[in-house]
Each structure stands twice: as C-alpha cells, then as structure tokens.
Amino acid sequence: MPDLLAAALAHAARGWHIFPLRPGDKRPAFPDHTADTCTGRDPRCNAGHLGWEQRATTDPDRIRRAWSARPYGIGIACGPSGLVVVDLDVPKHPDDTPPAEWSGARDGWDVFATLAARHGTPTDPLDGFGPDGGPRTGIDATYTVTTGSGGTHLYYRHPATGPALRNTTGDRGGLGWKVDTRARGGYVVAAGSTVASGPYAVALDYEPRSLPDWLAGLLAPALRPARQTAAVTVPADRHGRYVAAAIRRQVAHLAAAHDGQRNHALFVSTVALGQLVAGGALTDDDVTAVLEPVALSIGLRPGEVARTIASGLRVGARQPRHLTDLGRAAA
DSSP, rough: HHHHHHHHHHHHHOOOOEEEEEETTSSSSSOOGGGGGGOSSSSGGGGGGOOHHHHHHHOOOHHHHHHHHSEEEEEEHHHTTTTEEEEEESSTTTOOOOOGTTTTTTTTHHHHHHHHHHHOOOOEETOSSSTTTTOEEOOOOOOEEOOOTTHHHHHHESSSSOOOBBOOOBBBBBBBBEEEEOOOOOOEEOOOOOOOOOEEEEEEEOOOEEEOHHHHHHHHHHOOOOOOOOOOOSSSHHHHHHHHHHHHHHHHHTTTTTTTTTTHHHHHHHHHHHHHHHTTTHHHHHHHHHHHHHHHTTTOOOOHHHHHHHHHHHHHHTOOOOTTHHHHHOO
C-alpha cells in the first residue's frame, strides 16, 4: 500500500487527475453505480450523478486518505489530465489475428508504427519493446507504460487547440487493429497498479510529448450536422409560459456546458424537466425531444444520451413540480 500511495502521489504531482480502482481490477472503485442507476444515495451525487471523471483529483490530502485505507489501483482520468493515451494491445489467443488491411502485423505496435511511417513521423528506437526483445521503431519517444497483458501505453499531451478528442476502439472507427485511444471521457490504469493480467510499469519516464499533428488529425471527430431542438406545444397561458421558459433555460444550460461536464449537465437538465413531467406539464417524450438533439450536437454519444435522460427522468419523478403550486406560491 505505501508503494501504491507513493505512485498515486507521483502521478498527481505531474498534474494528472487520479481516482481509485478496485484492488487488483481495472474498474473504478467509486462510484459503485452508473449514471442511469443513480438514486442520489451517494452523498456526492446529491446534485446529480458524479462519476469517476468528475471525482478524479490531484489533491494530495484526498489521495492520502483514500490510499491509506485500501490498496486501490490507480486510474488516470485522461480528459482532466490533458492526456491522449494510445493503447497498443497484443493478441489474446492464437485466433486473434489481424484483418486483411493489417496482414502481417503482430500487434498494435506494428499497426501504429505503420501509421506513423505513412505520415512521415521521425523515428526513435525504443529498445526492448519487441516480442523478440529487439528494438521497435516508428514513434517518437514519450512517457510509456507497459501493461499487465504485455501491451504498451503511449502518453501524449492533448492539443491545446482544435476539437476535443475522445476514445476510439481498434477497427471500429479507431486507428486500426489492436490500437485504442483514451482521451476525454476515458481513463487508463496507471503505472504502479496491478490487475489480474499483471503489473503496469513505467518503461520510459519521459515527459509526455505533444500529440503529433498527423495523429490528432486521424483522431479528430467528424463534424456533426447542426441539430434543432424539437418544438413542444404548451398552452398560451401563464402556466404554458412558465413551462416554455423552463425548457429554454435547460436547453441553454446544456448547450453551454463545458467539455467534461456535458453528461452531468444533461442529467441536471433532465431532472429539472423531469420534475415537470411528474407534475403532468410535460411528457417523457417531450423532454427527450428537446434535450436529445442538443446533447448529440455537443458531442455526447447516442447511448450515453439515452441512458442519462432515462436516469434524469427517474430522479425527477421523485420530486414532482405541479403548475398549480405556482398560483399558491404567488398568493
């Protein structure tokens, strides 16, 4: 446990936001629930679900309290830490072979080195990384971690300008076979931690390099078409004006949310409108119609949006807001 605490403090000293992982596991220790199952019983979720990314910290006092209690693993929240981590994985079994596009590649390193070479990246030898113990070339040296399964994490600084980069996965919209990336909304297991497959260890203790321009270009999200908030019909009386103003207020709140806080903003806005649903002024479909387009346009993923709206509606239903109460309050 002292070694884990020392490692946790060292990562935080670099400005990396960390949080506890379950001992011997890759999963976050806190919270013990997801946004769509949040009931507010966790005190830190009183104002809405607070996930591992929002709980990640560089505060030495908080870190000492946590890692003095249990031998937690260490997770690094890439978004708040300003990191993009390239995860170069290895095959897990004999049938885990590359698709035709990457025929001949042995692992994620080969795929990534090929991409780097295609884009004219200068090469630095990284001794001892090959399966045969030989040098691996094709990528400028940066802070590097070997994973428990024998893979490699390359740490880069997130670009200061341009779009926010998010996670990608292998051939499913990512860079290629056995190459994942973690950025905004993602985390990595930090050096000093041990999971079932083995320990994570620093291989090259360099400062993270700036993310190469060619790589930033490949990872940049596609431009999304503008989406319009659907119109919801409300009465033309005082109560209707109140509901319309509440919708405008929550749409504006969500649209103005900063990266890293957008899911939380969607939850808060859904809870507020969900209270009107519980009071009979709106329907679940109304709330989805006005918030979903905005959430998608600011970069939240469809599945994430659906889960968060469902969770917010459940929480809002516990505190109905009846429009008839407005008249009594005014009196």
